[in-house]
Amino acid sequence: MSNARKPGGAGAYRRGYLRSVSWFRRRDAWFAEQIARTGQLRCMVCWQLATRRELELHHLDYTHVTHTTHGWVAGETHEQLCAMHPGCHELVHRVLDADPVLRRHRTRRIATMHAICAARTRIGAMRGTRQ
C-alpha cells in the first residue's frame, strides 16, 4: 500500500491529528507504557538512553488513526509508534522524503526501518569526523 497516494493529502491529515488532544494523550500513554515495559526510554535511531522530554514519537503506521464526527481516534498499537530524538527523527524524515522508492513502494514501517538504518550510518559518519 502506498503512503503517498491517500486522498486529500496524507500530510495535511496527519498534521491535524498531531495537534489534537487525542494524540497528546496517546503519546503520554505510549511513554508510560514503554517505561512500564522496559524501565527506560531510548532513541530508536541512535539507541542512546533519553528522557521523555528529549524524545518525539514517530508513526510506523497511521492506519489505525481515524477521524470521526467526534474528532480524532488514536488507535495506534504500542508497536506502531517509536521514540526518537528530534534531530534523529528529522534525519529519518529527510531520508524518507529524499527517497521516492521508500516513499511509494514499501509500507511506512519498512520504509522507516530502512530510513533508520540510513540515519544510523549518517550519525556514525558524523561522529567519526568529530573524533
Ligand SMILES: [Zn+2]
Ligand atoms: Zn537519537
Ligand SMILES: [Zn+2]
Ligand atoms: Zn515521524
